[in-house]
Structure formats: structure tokens, C-alpha cells
Amino acid sequence: MRSWYIEDAGGGCRAFSEVLVLVSEDPCLIYQRLMPLTWNNDITFEEMARLIVVEMMIEAEASHNDYFYVCSGNIFYGLHKWLTENGYNWETTKMDGLAHDVAESAFQKQLLLAGFPAGIKLEERNYRDFYRTVESWIKEDPTRKRFFKDMTVRRKPEQFRYILKGNSSHTRKCAKCQKKISAFSPIVQYRCRENGKKKNRYYHPECSPYKPHKNKLEEAHFLWMGSVVSGVVLPLRKAAPCSVCGLELLPGTRAVHAGNGKKVICGHIECFNYVNKEELNG
Ligand SMILES: [Zn+2]
Numbered sequence: 001m002r003s004w005y006i007e008d009a010g011g012g013c014r015a016f017s018e019v020l021v022l023v024s025e026d027p028c029l030i031y032q033r034l035m036p037l038t039w040n041n042d043i044t045f046e047e048m049a050r051l052i053v054v055e056m057m058i059e060a061e062a063s064h065n066d067y068f069y070v071c072s073g074n075i076f077y078g079l080h081k082w083l084t085e086n087g088y089n090w091e092t093t094k095m096d097g098l099a100h101d102v103a104e105s106a107f108q109k110q111l112l113l114a115g116f117p118a119g120i121k122l123e124e125r126n127y128r129d130f131y132r133t134v135e136s137w138i139k140e141d142p143t144r145k146r147f148f149k150d151m152t153v154r155r156k157p158e159q160f161r162y163i164l165k166g167n168s169s170h171t172r173k174c175a176k177c178q179k180k181i182s183a184f185s186p187i188v189q190y191r192c193r194e195n196g197k198k199k200n201r202y203y204h205p206e207c208s209p210y211k212p213h214k215n216k217l218e219e220a221h222f223l224w225m226g227s228v229v230s231g232v233v234l235p236l237r238k239a240a241p242c243s244v245c246g247l248e249l250l251p252g253t254r255a256v257h258a259g260n261g262k263k264v265i266c267g268h269i270e271c272f273n274y275v276n277k278e279e280l281n282g
């Protein structure tokens with residue numbers, strides 16, 4: 001049985017290839033590959049990383065008798081799934097030691113080969129500042145643009161950008177049916193970046209083009225003055241008194257929010273008499 005460490009480097013930098021490594025410390029065995037800067041976008045980013053690691057595993061003759069310690073980063077999500085589905089023994093781990101050093105120095109080597117000044121080094125794992133320096137160095141000279149990663153093939157697939165949640169106090173317009181989405185009702189939010197600007201689109205849950213990848217919705221159906229009111233649980237924006245007990249709710253507290261005519265009901269979760277929605281419909 002061998003223990004293998006699987007680590008990456010350079011993923012946070014907008015330039016130069018990500019390095020992927022497969023390393024055994026005892027005996028000392030090192031396999032490493034670079035991700036391509038761009039590829040045909042039929043293959044997702046995670047799938048590309050998985051294919052490359054599996055290629056190294058074959059070359060290393062790694063087997064089901066071996067144990068794998070894998071970095072938990074999202075570049076390896078596809079690999080994590082594949083290892084489980086194929087019955088390998090593995091776990092995620094915070095990577096230190098040889099695998100980390102090998103991956104980092106392979107990434108640095110790419111920079112040096114491209115002519116990046118050798119004196120500027122990563123310090124105390126401050127990746128953000130270091131990558132920023134690398135990016136400004138590239139922008140100094142148009143011929144260096146070829147070192148940029150193709151970010152489009154590295155983007156998350158569209159369907160991962162849909163989140164089911166509770167709407168805030170704003171009424172939104174559904175991007176599909178164009179009808180209004182009431183405040184404090186279930187809503188699907190689509191988030192993306194266009195030319196560096198954040199953009200949002202909203203849908204009724206039944207109008208969403210994809211089943212939302214994340215579900216942050218917490219509904220609240222409760223009795224209020226003899227009738228059933230539906231709302232959602234959201235973190236409170238501004239301090240306010242609880243509509244039931246009158247005690248002050250602090251900002252950030254998860255609280256029941258609901259609209260009742262023009263009034264807003266807002267209060268401690270435990271102050272409300274919840275009713276089961278399924279029973280109501282039945
Ligand atoms: Zn709609």
C-alpha cells in the first residue's frame with residue numbers, strides 16, 4: 001500500500017497553467033502535469049483536472065490498495081466524485097509537505113521561464129498579492145498576454161449559478177414570465193459576472209430554467225390573527241422589534257419575515273405558531 005498526495009498550485013492566478021501533482025513521500029515518487037491554458041469547452045474545468053490526475057495515476061501504477069490524500073479545492077471536485085464512484089480509499093486534507101512544495105515550485109518555474117523577475121517571490125503564502133503582481137507584470141507588455149488563462153473554459157457550468165432562496169423585501173420581476181415575485185416569497189436567483197460587473201436575474205421557482213444547485217430557502221407558514229400567512233426566514237438587515245413579543249431583534253439574526261397587506265411581519269422564529277403547509281393543502 002502506498003500513500004499518495006494530490007495537490008494543485010496556481011489556480012488563483014489568472015495567468016499560467018495550474019499545476020497538478022501526484023506525490024508519494026516514501027518511496028519518493030513525483031508525477032506532475034500542467035493544465036492547458038485553454039481547451040475545447042465541451043470539457044468542464046473539473047473534468048479536465050480529473051482526466052489529467054487519472055492519467056498520472058495510471059502512469060504511477062496507483063491501485064485500489066493505495067490510499068489517496070486529496071486537496072479539497074474545487075479543481076478536484078470531479079476527481080473526488082470519481083474516486084468514490086470507483087471505490088478508491090481517499091480523503092480530503094489540507095496539503096503541506098512535499099506535494100505542496102512540488103506543486104508551488106513547478107508553478108514558479110513557469111513564471112521564471114516566461115521571464116518574470118526571479119527576485120519577486122511568494123511570501124508567507126500571500127497568494128493574493130503575489131498573483132496580483134504577476135498579473136500586472138503581464139499587462140506591462142502586450143506580448144505577455146498569451147500567458148493568461150482562458151477563463152471561459154474554467155467557468156462554472158450555467159446550471160450551478162441558480163440558487164433557491166427567500167426573497168428580500170424587494171419585489172422582483174421574473175425573467176421568464178415577467179410577472180412580479182412578491183417580497184418574502186420563494187425565489188430563484190441567477191448570478192453571473194459580465195465584463196467584471198455582477199449581474200442578477202430572478203425567477204419564480206416554477207419558472208427557473210434549471211433546478212437550482214443550492215437551496216437556501218427556509219419557508220415559514222404560521223397562524224396570524226386567525227389566518228395562515230406564508231413567509232421566509234432571512235437574516236435581519238436592520239434592528240427591529242419582534243412583531244410578536246416586542247423584544248428587539250439584532251441585525252444578522254435569522255428571523256421570520258412575511259408581508260401582511262402593506263405591513264411587514266418580522267420576528268423570532270420561536271415566537272410563531274408554525275403550521276404545516278402540506279396539511280393546509282390537503
Ligand atoms: Zn415567473
Ligand SMILES: [Zn+2]
Nearest residue numbers: 242245268271
Ligand atoms: Zn419574539
